[in-house]
Amino acid sequence: MEAWVWIVIVVLAVVLGAVIAYVVINQQRSTRLKKRFGPEYERAVESADSRQDAESHLSDIERRRRSLDIAPLSGTSRRHYASKWESVQRQFVEDPYGAVVAADDLIVAVMKERGYPVDRFDDRADLVSADYPEVVNDYREAHSVRRRGDEATTEDLRQAFVHYRALFDEMLSEHGDHDGRDRHDTRARSAGENRRERA
Numbered sequence: 257m258e259a260w261v262w263i264v265i266v267v268l269a270v271v272l273g274a275v276i277a278y279v280v281i282n283q284q285r286s287t288r289l290k291k292r293f294g295p296e297y298e299r300a301v302e303s304a305d306s307r308q309d310a311e312s313h314l315s316d317i318e319r320r321r322r323s324l325d326i327a328p329l330s331g332t333s334r335r336h337y338a339s340k341w342e343s344v345q346r347q348f349v350e351d352p353y354g355a356v357v358a359a360d361d362l363i364v365a366v367m368k369e370r371g372y373p374v375d376r377f378d379d380r381a382d383l384v385s386a387d388y389p390e391v392v393n394d395y396r397e398a399h400s401v402r403r404r405g406d407e408a409t410t411e412d413l414r415q416a417f418v419h420y421r422a423l424f425d426e427m428l429s430e431h432g433d434h435d436g437r438d439r440h441d442t443r444a445r446s447a448g449e450n451r452r453e454r455a
Contacts, residue, residue, distance in 0.1 A: 285311060285315070286307075286311060289311055289314045289315065289318070292314075292318065292386065292389070293314055293385060293386070293389045294389040294390060295389060295390065295393070296314075296385040296389040296392055296393070297310075297314065297389075299393065300313060300314055314385075317382045317383065317385060317386050318386060320382070320383065320386075321383055321386040321387065324371055324372065324373075324383070325371050326370055326371045326372060326387070327370055327371055328370070329366070329369065329370060329427075329428060333369060334428050337362065337365070337366055337424075337428055338428060340362055341359075341362060341421075341424060344358045344359050344362060345417075348413075348414075348417055352410055352413040352414070352417070353405070353406070353408065353413055355413075355417060356398070356401065356402050356408075356413050356416050356417055356420070357402060359398075359416075359417055359420040359421070359424070360398070360399065360402050360420060362424070363395075363420060363423060363424055363427065364380070366424070366427050366428065367380060367427065370427065377399055380395075381395060381396055381399075384423065388423060388426045388427070390426075391419075391422045391423045391426055392423075394418075394419035394420075394422045394423060395419065395420070395423045397415070397416065397419050398415075398416040398417070398419035398420045398423075401413060401415070401416035402416065
């Protein structure tokens with residue numbers, strides 16, 4: 257066989273190897289992001305121009321989350337916030353909108369103490385999606401109700417309060433120090449069960 261034929265075969269093998277490596281790396285990234293972000297992965301893909309754009313966005317969130325030093329609450333802080341939540345819950349009977357605002361503010365206080373940046377809602381929601389993908393959509397919906405103010409119905413406010421409670425429970429959990437998705441399935445089931453019980 258002539259030398260040029262061997263050169264063509266080697267070049268084709270290298271190109272094919274590069275294509276296969278690219279596909280495998282992308283599949284591994286997709287699998288990792290699906291595992292970490294759970295239902296948030298599908299939401300991101302649906303709202304982005306392409307799967308690649310969605311995965312780039314989620315990878316960016318993952319990098320930002322890794323750069324943070326998120327700590328679990330101390331037992332004293334957990335008890336303090338749990339007590340404050342009980343007060344906010346009692347407030348709901350007389351002042352549903354005020355209770356929803358207080359619930360949102362309480363979650364921001366918990367996030368701040370744990371080490372999350374809290375200046376912008378979108379940043380908070382992104383980082384919540386990295387650690388609590390099962391309840392981040394609840395958080396977005398609840399925040400949307402808060403922003404509607406007087407236009408929100410009592411039922412809207414009740415649902416928002418339940419949504420805030422789902423995230424609050426997760427953030428106060430003794431296991432709130434994770435940076436991965438190792439308990440994803442267990443937490444997804446328990447979050448769903450808790451919401452059904454409270455609804």
